Amino acid sequence: MTKMIIAIVQDEDSRRVIAKLMEADYRVTRLATTGGFLRVGNSTLIIGVEEEQLEDALAIIKSECVSRKQFMALPGTGPENMGLPLPVEVKVGGATVFVIDVDQFIHM
Numbered sequence: 001m002t003k004m005i006i007a008i009v010q011d012e013d014s015r016r017v018i019a020k021l022m023e024a025d026y027r028v029t030r031l032a033t034t035g036g037f038l039r040v041g042n043s044t045l046i047i048g049v050e051e052e053q054l055e056d057a058l059a060i061i062k063s064e065c066v067s068r069k070q071f072m073a074l075p076g077t078g079p080e081n082m083g084l085p086l087p088v089e090v091k092v093g094g095a096t097v098f099v100i101d102v103d104q105f106i107h108m
């Protein structure tokens with residue numbers, strides 16, 4: 001059965017992970033996307049694979065995507081910070097991955 005991998009990765013990792021997937025003969029589409037929480041750009045990769053290729057493709061994504069810490073500014077409330085924004089650390093994962101069964105794969 002054909003599977004569709006939807007992988008949300010950080011922009012910093014997307015070029016490398018796409019290169020590695022292409023080297024291994026996978027076909028990839030990159031969409032420029034934005035995370036709802038941090039509201040910064042990330043990349044969503046669409047990769048169509050056969051079931052027997054799935055674990056290999058996931059292993060490539062895992063090996064090329066790094067978890068990082070980012071800071072976001074929360075509005076300060078108390079008098080102690082005079083309303084200045086408070087930096088809050090957020091850990092952004094290596095990759096967020098969904099695997100979907102594909103009913104039909106049509107290439108015309």
Ligand code: 2BA
Pocket residue numbers: 008034035036037038039040042090091092093094095096
């Ligand atoms: P963002 O929505 O910008 O989220 C970035 C990071 O912020 C997340 O990293 C998580 O550590 C944190 N975060 C997100 N929502 C939060 C909340 N309500 N409270 C506290 N912290 C929160 P990741 O989990 O690695 O997600 C990275 C990106 O993957 C997300 O960017 C989003 O674009 C996507 N994503 C993650 N989970 C998803 C899901 N269930 N459905 C669709 N997209 C998802």
